[in-house]
Amino acid sequence: MTEACHSQWQYNFAFLDENTKRMLRRALLKAVAIPGYQVPFGSREMPLPYGWGTGGIQLTASIIGQDDVLKVIDQGADDTTNAVNIRRFFARVTGVATTSSTAAASLIQSRHRIPETPLRSGQIMVFQVPEPEALRTLEASEVETRKLHAHQEYGLMHVKLYEDIARFGHIATSYDYPVMVNQRYLSSPSPIPKFDNPKLHMSPALLLFGAGREKRLYAIPPHTRVESLAFDDHPFSVQRWEQACALCGSHDSYLDEIITDDAGARMFVCSDTDYCQQQQEGKA
Amino acid sequence: MLLQAFDNMVQDCQQVFRCTLAAMAEPLLPRTLPCLPPALPGLKPATSALLYTLIDQDVTLWAPALPPATLASLRFHCALRLADTPEQADFILLPAGSALPPLSSLRAGSPEYPDRSATVLLEVEDFTPQQVEASGPGFASPRRFGATGLPPAFWTQWQANHARFPLGVDVLLISATQLAGLPRSTVVQEG
Numbered sequence: 478m479t480e481a482c483h484s485q486w487q488y489n490f491a492f493l494d495e496n497t498k499r500m501l502r503r504a505l506l507k508a509v510a511i512p513g514y515q516v517p518f519g520s521r522e523m524p525l526p527y528g529w530g531t532g533g534i535q536l537t538a539s540i541i542g543q544d545d546v547l548k549v550i551d552q553g554a555d556d557t558t559n560a561v562n563i564r565r566f567f568a569r570v571t572g573v574a575t576t577s578s579t580a581a582a583s584l585i586q587s588r589h590r591i592p593e594t595p596l597r598s599g600q601i602m603v604f605q606v607p608e609p610e611a612l613r614t615l616e617a618s619e620v621e622t623r624k625l626h627a628h629q630e631y632g633l634m635h636v637k638l639y640e641d642i643a644r645f646g647h648i649a650t651s652y653d654y655p656v657m658v659n660q661r662y663l664s665s666p667s668p669i670p671k672f673d674n675p676k677l678h679m680s681p682a683l684l685l686f687g688a689g690r691e692k693r694l695y696a697i698p699p700h701t702r703v704e705s706l707a708f709d710d711h712p713f714s715v716q717r718w719e720q721a722c723a724l725c726g727s728h729d730s731y732l733d734e735i736i737t738d739d740a741g742a743r744m745f746v747c748s749d750t751d752y753c754q755q756q757q758e759g760k761a
Numbered sequence: 762m763l764l765q766a767f768d769n770m771v772q773d774c775q776q777v778f779r780c781t782l783a784a785m786a787e788p789l790l791p792r793t794l795p796c797l798p799p800a801l802p803g804l805k806p807a808t809s810a811l812l813y814t815l816i817d818q819d820v821t822l823w824a825p826a827l828p829p830a831t832l833a834s835l836r837f838h839c840a841l842r843l844a845d846t847p848e849q850a851d852f853i854l855l856p857a858g859s860a861l862p863p864l865s866s867l868r869a870g871s872p873e874y875p876d877r878s879a880t881v882l883l884e885v886e887d888f889t890p891q892q893v894e895a896s897g898p899g900f901a902s903p904r905r906f907g908a909t910g911l912p913p914a915f916w917t918q919w920q921a922n923h924a925r926f927p928l929g930v931d932v933l934l935i936s937a938t939q940l941a942g943l944p945r946s947t948v949v950q951e952g
């Protein structure tokens with residue numbers, strides 16, 4: 478980019494200053510070296526309130542380059558307010574190309590889903606994380622959770638899941654279902670449905686997680702073992718639906734139940750809007 | 762005399778970082794850096810690129826004696842802060858042929874904060890596929906790897922470093938124009 482071109486931006490490329498990017502980049506390299514471990518980082522103010530994905534935005538801003546093609550999803554959809562705002566923000570502060578196609582994207586920022594279209598080598602996914610500490614509901618103190626991770630003392634989490642089984646006959650946790658990364662760190666996969674957990678295991682893509690309020694980031698490198706917690710007598714299982722998607726007919730995707738009229742009529746459709754459209758076009 | 766850094770610091774550092782991130786995510790897979798600055802005296806061009814990308818006033822670097830022009834340029838472009846000893850440093854820069862400080866003597870992080878650990882920038886002559894078989898996170902299947910110009914007994918030291926996981930140091934192996942990541946998670950078998 479020439480100087481003349483550069484001056485068209487009212488701010489630095491990708492909004493963040495270079496010192497902040499370097500700090501985040503160094504933290505990302507450590508996160509990749511210690512899969513599933515939460516690296517603290519110093520946070521800079523972002524032009525969005527917490528809850529709008531500031532952690533994910535900071536990670537994306539520290540890694541994005543002019544050659545990237547960016548996709549942003551919220552609950553699987555590219556066209557929700559949150560996804561549209563983040564995509565517009567990056568288009569404005571970087572000039573990069575954006576897409577709704579999972580296959581065409583080099584960088585995917587996501588809130589609460591992993592696309593149905595399998596990720597490929599070279600792609601990077603950035604997850605927006607509201608609570609990075611998988612043990613937080615069980616232990617409020619950061620000092621204590623750090624110790625539990627240090628000693629790989631994860632019995633509390635097993636007890637919690639087993640209490641679910643005792644109460645409900647099955648593990649009731651259906652999203653943000655805890656995983657063991659590289660057989661070492663218990664980690665939060667962010668509030669994705671447990672349906673998406675198997676996609677974390679040996680993914681060919683690099684998976685990065687950013688929590689803005691908590692100022693933490695962590696990573697699952699490509700081809701890394703990721704196991705959802707389970708018990709011998711209660712193996713891990715994912716959500717299934719009796720219906721197919723009402724729009725594309727897929728039996729393999731995560732479905733949302735939507736109300737279609739004032740009378741309360743319901744139907745099930747793919748949460749991943751790009752995938753659903755591809756399936757519909759494939760059948761046309 | 763100050764030496765020129767990248768033509769466009771913002772874009773070129775981003776490109777070099779993405780290459781470094783990919784190198785750490787898929788270890789021991791040599792990658793050619795997408796852009797190189799003019800080499801700093803005493804260092805390979807790829808090493809100069811990594812220093813401009815990773816070093817600033819928030820971290821310390823230890824290196825054996827570097828040429829004055831190199832130090833002056835790094836102070837100017839990166840606000841370089843030198844550590845007194847390798848044991849204290851965030852980054853340890855080892856130009857080709859330097860003695861390797863014992864990896865076990867470098868900052869390895871603490872059990873609660875294993876990220877507070879050193880990164881070693883280690884220059885080698887070239888990459889060859891003939892010394893070790895490696896596996897771990899980032900390996901779809903085991904990969905053969907080798908590098909000429911590694912310090913003696915490097916792989917033995919590496920095995921001890923990996924055995925301390927999640928503590929330990931991470932290494933970036935650097936040739937003239939290429940880079941291979943070696944995070945502490947990588948398991949290496951010699952032969």
Ligand SMILES: [Zn+2]
Nearest residue numbers: 722725747753
């Ligand atoms: Zn569908």
